[in-house]
Amino acid sequence: MTNEHGETFAEWLLAQKGREGSIGELVAAAKGDPKFPRRSDPDEVRARLNEMQADGDMHGVVDDAETDWLSY
Template identity: 50%
Template sequence: MATATDERYLASAQPFGRWLLAQVAREDAIGDLARSAKADSRFPRDGDFEAISRRLNELQAESEMHLALEDAEGAWLSS
């Protein structure tokens, strides 16, 4: 008998970092963040919110980039 936790029914979620990189065509702050991330050779492509936030801190990114990251996480979670 299949259960709700049966792997056949669990979606394989795209890593947040890869989802963000795919947002380069957006014309908003998330798109700006995605374009900056794409240009960063050390961007954590398979990273989660925390890994990307740490990278922004390493780069001393402006507060707008951190706000865009929060917006991006919300969009990713709702997709």
């Protein structure tokens, strides 16, 4: 699944350099995770968060980022 620009969710997310707030925190965590699924959809990112036992609030951040990605 890709957005209108042909980007997967993870590709779009990793390109969000300089984002502030919670999405910026998610981007930083993704970039620092060598097992982050680099060409994945939001559900695969959520699954990775579960594997990492990430804070539950991060799932809401993925929801917000997904909305931004789809509207980009």
